Amino acid sequence: MTATDHTPESAHPLGATHPLALAPVTGPASSVDGFVRQFLRNLNYERGVPLSASTPNDRYMAFAMTVRDYLMARWLEDQKRQREAQAKGVAYLSAEYLLGRQLDNNLLATGLSEIATAAMETCGIDIDDLRAQEVEPGLGNGGLGRLAACFIDSLATLGVPNTGYGIRYEYGIFRQTFEDGQQVEQPDSWLRLGSPWEFPHPEAARTISFGGHTETYDDEGTERSRWVPAWNVLAVPYNYMVPGYLNGRVNTLRLWSAKATNSFDLRVFNSGDYEEAVRSQTFAENISKVLYPEDSTPQGKELRLQQQYFFVAASIGDFLASLPADFDPANLPDRIIFQLNDTHPVIGVPELMRVLVDEKKMAWEDAWGITQKCFAYTCHTLLPEALEVWSVDLLGRLLPRHLEIIYRINDEFLVEVRERFGDDEMRIRNMSIISEFPDRSVRMAFLATVAGAKVNGVAELHSQLLREKVLPDFNEFYPGKFTNVTNGVTPRRFVRLSNPGLSTLITEAIGPGWVTDLERLRELETYAEDTQFRDAFAQVKAANKRRLGDVLRARDGVEISDGHMLDVMVKRLHEYKRQMLKLLHIVTEYEGIVSGRVAASDVQPRTFVFGAKAAPGYVMAKRIIHLINAVGSVVNDDPRVEGRLKVLFPPNYNVTLAERLIPAADLSEQISLAGKEASGTGNMKFALNGALTIGTDDGANVEIRELVGDDNFFLFGMSEPEVEALWARGYKPAEFYQADDGLRRAMDLIASGAFSGGDKTVFEPIVSNLLYDDRFMVLADYSSYIAEQAKVDAAYADQDAWTRSAILNVARCGFFSSDRSMRDYIERIWHTPPVI
Numbered sequence: 057m058t059a060t061d062h063t064p065e066s067a068h069p070l071g072a073t074h075p076l077a078l079a080p081v082t083g084p085a086s087s088v089d090g091f092v093r094q095f096l097r098n099l100n101y102e103r104g105v106p107l108s109a110s111t112p113n114d115r116y117m118a119f120a121m122t123v124r125d126y127l128m129a130r131w132l133e134d135q136k137r138q139r140e141a142q143a144k145g146v147a148y149l150s151a152e153y154l155l156g157r158q159l160d161n162n163l164l165a166t167g168l169s170e171i172a173t174a175a176m177e178t179c180g181i182d183i184d185d186l187r188a189q190e191v192e193p194g195l196g197n198g199g200l201g202r203l204a205a206c207f208i209d210s211l212a213t214l215g216v217p218n219t220g221y222g223i224r225y226e227y228g229i230f231r232q233t234f235e236d237g238q239q240v241e242q243p244d245s246w247l248r249l250g251s252p253w254e255f256p257h258p259e260a261a262r263t264i265s266f267g268g269h270t271e272t273y274d275d276e277g278t279e280r281s282r283w284v285p286a287w288n289v290l291a292v293p294y295n296y297m298v299p300g301y302l303n304g305r306v307n308t309l310r311l312w313s314a315k316a317t318n319s320f321d322l323r324v325f326n327s328g329d330y331e332e333a334v335r336s337q338t339f340a341e342n343i344s345k346v347l348y349p350e351d352s353t354p355q356g357k358e359l360r361l362q363q364q365y366f367f368v369a370a371s372i373g374d375f376l377a378s379l380p381a382d383f384d385p386a387n388l389p390d391r392i393i394f395q396l397n398d399t400h401p402v403i404g405v406p407e408l409m410r411v412l413v414d415e416k417k418m419a420w421e422d423a424w425g426i427t428q429k430c431f432a433y434t435c436h437t438l439l440p441e442a443l444e445v446w447s448v449d450l451l452g453r454l455l456p457r458h459l460e461i462i463y464r465i466n467d468e469f470l471v472e473v474r475e476r477f478g479d480d481e482m483r484i485r486n487m488s489i490i491s492e493f494p495d496r497s498v499r500m501a502f503l504a505t506v507a508g509a510k511v512n513g514v515a516e517l518h519s520q521l522l523r524e525k526v527l528p529d530f531n532e533f534y535p536g537k538f539t540n541v542t543n544g545v546t547p548r549r550f551v552r553l554s555n556p557g558l559s560t561l562i563t564e565a566i567g568p569g570w571v572t573d574l575e576r577l578r579e580l581e582t583y584a585e586d587t588q589f590r591d592a593f594a595q596v597k598a599a600n601k602r603r604l605g606d607v608l609r610a611r612d613g614v615e616i617s618d619g620h621m622l623d624v625m626v627k628r629l630h631e632y633k634r635q636m637l638k639l640l641h642i643v644t645e646y647e648g649i650v651s652g653r654v655a656a657s658d659v660q661p662r663t664f665v666f667g668a669k670a671a672p673g674y675v676m677a678k679r680i681i682h683l684i685n686a687v688g689s690v691v692n693d694d695p696r697v698e699g700r701l702k703v704l705f706p707p708n709y710n711v712t713l714a715e716r717l718i719p720a721a722d723l724s725e726q727i728s729l730a731g732k733e734a735s736g737t738g739n740m741k742f743a744l745n746g747a748l749t750i751g752t753d754d755g756a757n758v759e760i761r762e763l764v765g766d767d768n769f770f771l772f773g774m775s776e777p778e779v780e781a782l783w784a785r786g787y788k789p790a791e792f793y794q795a796d797d798g799l800r801r802a803m804d805l806i807a808s809g810a811f812s813g814g815d816k817t818v819f820e821p822i823v824s825n826l827l828y829d830d831r832f833m834v835l836a837d838y839s840s841y842i843a844e845q846a847k848v849d850a851a852y853a854d855q856d857a858w859t860r861s862a863i864l865n866v867a868r869c870g871f872f873s874s875d876r877s878m879r880d881y882i883e884r885i886w887h888t889p890p891v892i
């Protein structure tokens with residue numbers, strides 16, 4: 057369909073000849089006419105097309121630019137005000153930002169939705185068609201990246217000065233497709249059609265150095281070190297607006313893109329080797345080329361370290377350059393806190409030391425005192441294999457001066473440890489930032505802990521385990537350094553935007569204040585007892601399922617059946633998250649029906665929805681994806697099931713799909729082995745959208761259950777201490793297999809080749825992994841999970857009681873707003889009050 061189909065030029069001659077297009081633009085597009093005028097200007101002058109010849113992308117771009125123009129005045133003003141206030145701000149250093157689509161969020165933040173919709177109507181354009189054009193920037197893997205996006209949204213809404221710093225990956229998280237049920241990764245070229253939301257500033261590029269050697273020199277009687285690097289890259293900043301919700305505030309997200317420096321390629325070019333010059337250009341620009349799609353197993357890849365240093369050095373340099381020329385670096389802690397989002401930006405610690413000591417010529421002790429006040433570290437994992445280490449070899453080659461600085465930090469730290477604990481060599485070895493085995497390497501989490509003013513975990517249980525199990529010596533050494541900030545999610549994107557039906561219902565009941573004060577949802581508790589409200593709530597859920605149905609039909613050609621409970625498990629595919637446990641439940645239900653032990657008509661109809669990407673090199677995770685798809689095609693096509701069980705696995709789960717899926721869910725699956733999921737944030741989004749949780753006592757599930765109450769949460773499985781006790785006793789998964797008939801039948805069915813066309817080899821590795829090397833204790837928690845799922849079925853049979861519980865989940869989860877998380881960080885760690 058072309059624009060003319062919508063808009064005959066005769067009816068809406070909205071090219072450059074339209075009367076509105078010629079009228080002067082006097083102010084922001086805060087009226088329908090003003091919006092139309094600005095839209096047409098953008099279409100004509102920025103895109104260079106009349107409406108009649110515009111493509112959907114032209115119209116989307118012009119529309120987005122119009123929203124952007126509206127934000128621009130505020131952005132410039134707010135940045136100026138923040139500079140003038142000279143207030144302390146937060147530099148959030150994160151290798152990932154999983155932003156999701158920007159258009160709707162920016163419309164919401166500016167209050168422009170109605171005007172913009174009306175304006176597009178007068179142009180004969182369906183605003184939904186524009187929305188559909190936007191490719192989400194998938195610059196993150198999962199929870200950690202999405203959390204960063206929620207946090208910067210909340211900081212803008214709270215009016216706290218903040219710059220988010222990160223990398224403008226040319227390719228974000230891969231696009232997932234399935235071929236014969238197996239994951240295939242496609243490059244995500246999110247910038248192919250251009251992004252209207254970014255502002256490149258090549259003139260503000262910073263030079264980032266690598267390699268070379270260090271040397272000492274005599275500086276008027278003082279011996280100093282300097283770094284003589286071997287090669288440089290340019291870091292070009294791209295700014296993105298981060299608008300607060302209806303408060304006129306706009307912070308900045310600054311993502312760095314790598315560009316070859318002139319000096320770099322010219323040198324080679326002059327030597328006559330043109331090809332080599334081009335090659336080295338590509339080499340330099342590789343740094344921001346692609347997001348590493350691993351989210352738990354660091355590979356120690358050189359390019360990844362390059363990425364980390366690249367964005368952190370650019371960001372720290374950028375902040376320092378923004379200070380007045382006469383600024384005394386001794387006062388840095390009054391102006392900035394660098395928040396380290398996991399260990400990825402920890403190389404910033406020796407970088408700030410290098411700048412202060414080598415460039416600003418500060419005494420080591422003074423520089424270290426400042427550095428220790430300027431950084432704070434958030435740990436996002438408990439898996440030992442996810443704790444980053446860099447080999448000394450690699451670090452020394454790429455960043456020789458930083459390695460020296462790390463050695464000195466470690467030497468002085470270990471002196472202090474000896475002073476306190478004596479020559480306890482075991483303890484020294486355990487606490488050393490440099491580990492000697494298996495290879496000599498730098499433990500980035502230790503470096504962050506030593507350097508950081510504060511260290512926090514992301515949920516109560518996680519922070520406790522961090523103190524007691526992961527970093528116990530450090531906790532003893534630095535009493536008061538460890539703290540907790542439980543994660544949160546932004547209510548703007550994950551309720552207000554993604555669940556318009558529920559939002560209207562809530563606002564009608566308690567007014568609009570909840571969007572920025574989520575604890576106000578408490579006021580809904582009394583409404584849980586109101587039959588009319590319950591009916592309305594149930595209708596919203598049903599409508600959300602239809603909305604999801606529309607999306608899945610359009611994108612994947614699948615249907616959601618009426619009357620089904622929607623049981624959803626969406627998150628990265630990882631063994632510790634236990635998608636296999638969910639699958640064993642499905643196979644158990646299916647086996648019950650096909651064996652004739654259970655009548656299909658007695659089964660509560662359920663649709664199981666999975667969404668999960670596996671790291672491309674994670675073989676077991678990919679096998680599990682294959683098995684989910686295989687079980688899905690058998691179960692969905694077996695007439696004996698009578699359509700009562702259905703498995704859906706829409707490929708390429710991302711933020712955009714999450715926004716449709718979560719509001720439609722009845723049941724949220726949060727079933728990790730206790731002690732493994734640091735927090736989870738999907739769990740919060742589901743509860744806030746009125747899904748009930750079936751979950752283990754893990755991560756933030758613990759706090760969700762405490763808040764919603766045992767009656768409104770399906771708890772199962774071992775607690776973390778029970779897990780530890782079972783390991784201590786000696787865990788033999790095969791014993792659980794032997795002891796539980798249901799489990800045995802489900803496993804045997806998979807092993808029999810029933811889901812692989814009779815081929816027993818395809819899924820054999822999964823079965824034997826569970827039987828003999830079940831690291832995440834799937835079999836140990838199986839029976840308790842199945843028993844709890846029976847309670848879920850029984851509870852769902854009473855729809856009205858279920859709805860009541862769902863309302864109570866919404867009412868009691870206001871705590872999980874990222875606004876609250878940000879207030880906690882501000883109070884416990886950052887001490888950065890809002891700038892009024």
Ligand code: 26V
Nearest residue numbers: 199200350351352354436514733734735736737
């Ligand atoms: C680790 C690594 C290791 C090196 C390779 C690349 C890479 C990329 C990301 C990560 C971070 C993994 C940690 C992570 O995502 N943790 C999740 O953080 C969420 C927000 O705090 C939390 O809700 C999840 O429970 C936790 O798994």
